[in-house]
Amino acid sequence: MARFSVSSMTASRSAGAVSVTASVLDATPSLAARDLAHACGAGVDWVVQLVEIGIVEHAASEVGTRTGPEQWRFRGADLRRALEARRLQRDFGVELDAAALILDLEHEVRRLKAVLQAHRIGH
16 A cells, blocks of 8 residues: 655745745655645645645545545645646746646646657557
8 A cells, every 4th residue: 555755845935936845755645735735835725726626636534524624635746736736826827727727738748748659669
């Protein structure tokens, strides 16, 4: 069973920019919503918006129960997507729904490039 842990994580702000350093070991959700928000220089309400729009997906700390943001846990991939969404907002002024579309299109382009590369290598 894979586990997610952050061996070290620091977040700092300077001149409106947020710098985050994290070491991700694997993929079990263990990052709390408040920690995700802090790493992105945002509030928990912003994380709730990310979940509602579909940029990140949470896992509840107790399976089968209805939970609020204080029980949500996130994976390293969610942290990366949240940071990218924040960057798109900051650098280009996009709304979160547009950021979701951009992130999905970037992912699809990377996937198609990998398929094309694999096809070239195989022939």
